[in-house]
Amino acid sequence: MQLMSIEDLAVYLGDSKRTIYKYIASGDCPPYIRISAKNIKFDRADVDAWLASKKIIPKPTQTNLRSTSLPWTQRAKLVMKTAKRAAQQYKADYTGTGHILLGIAEVEDCLGAVVLRNLRIGKEKVREAYEQLHNDPNVKVESKTTSDKQNLTDTAQKAIQCASDEAIRLGHEYIGAEHLLAGILLVGNGWGNRILTELGVTFAQVRSETAKMIVCRPVVK
Numbered sequence: 001m002q003l004m005s006i007e008d009l010a011v012y013l014g015d016s017k018r019t020i021y022k023y024i025a026s027g028d029c030p031p032y033i034r035i036s037a038k039n040i041k042f043d044r045a046d047v048d049a050w051l052a053s054k055k056i057i058p059k060p061t062q063t064n065l066r067s068t069s070l071p072w073t074q075r076a077k078l079v080m081k082t083a084k085r086a087a088q089q090y091k092a093d094y095t096g097t098g099h100i101l102l103g104i105a106e107v108e109d110c111l112g113a114v115v116l117r118n119l120r121i122g123k124e125k126v127r128e129a130y131e132q133l134h135n136d137p138n139v140k141v142e143s144k145t146t147s148d149k150q151n152l153t154d155t156a157q158k159a160i161q162c163a164s165d166e167a168i169r170l171g172h173e174y175i176g177a178e179h180l181l182a183g184i185l186l187v188g189n190g191w192g193n194r195i196l197t198e199l200g201v202t203f204a205q206v207r208s209e210t211a212k213m214i215v216c217r218p219v220v221k
Contacts, residue, residue: 002044003033009042011111011214014073014176051173070164073176075110079103084151090134096142096153097184098130098191104177112177115209121199129195142190155190162186170210178210 009030010017023029024040030050033041080095083103087095104112105123116126133139142153152160160175163183167175184192185203 003041004044004047005042006040009047012047012172014075014174048173070167070173070175073110073174075107076175076177076180079107079110079112079177079180080150082106090130092141094142094144094151094153095156096191097156097159097187097193098133098142098195100156100159100180101126101184101192101195102130104181107177110177111210111213112181114213115178115181115206116201118209118212119201119205121201125199126195129198130191133191133194139191153190155187159183159187159190159192166207170207170214172214178206178214182206182210 004012006017006020010020013020020029024032030042030046033043035041079100080103083095083099086099086102086106090099092099104110105116105126107113108123113123116122142155144153160180160183163175163179166182166186167179172179182203184190185196185201185206187193
């Protein structure tokens with residue numbers, strides 16, 4: 001039995017503790033163990049079974065955000081909205097990995113931002129590094145060569161696919177901001193990757209910090 005606290009479940013689902021308590025009050029929640037009024041535990045197996053019962057298989061004609069079957073957390077969606085605004089702010093034609101990194105850093109309560117702060121990288125450092133690239137006329141911008149309704153650069157699309165792959169490897173059934181952060185590093189190029197590399201952030205560090213905060217299955221090779 002692998003027990004999870006309400007805090008663990010909130011992080012695992014990408015919800016707030018308040019939302020978890022609402023689930024419990026409504027009765028629409030995984031089976032739980034009430035040790036005391038303030039000490040409630042969930043078995044990871046029961047949580048996964050509860051999530052599986054809510055799985056919706058999309059029709060072939062439907063497309064999820066960024067063509068992946070994994071659902072996105074609300075904070076991850078907010079990261080992408082913030083990234084789009086950052087692209088508009090810097091008058092970019094498309095949303096690239098640098099903008100996604102800005103979005104992660106700006107949404108301060110997302111796990112991607114928490115990982116960065118644990119590595120002593122605040123949003124100010126990220127924005128400063130982005131602006132240095134933005135103001136350098138010799139730095140090539142990310143390109144977009146394929147049709148994409150989300151208006152993402154090719155590199156950003158690949159980074160999101162890498163994020164989905166990383167979530168699956170870690171046994172997570174959603175895409176969160178922490179996976180987007182890992183995806184930016186895994187893609188191997190783009191402004192976001194360059195900024196993180198220059199700030200000394202590695203994929204191994206991101207995965208390690210993520211594992212400290214979220215229950216992860218053994219990594220699938």
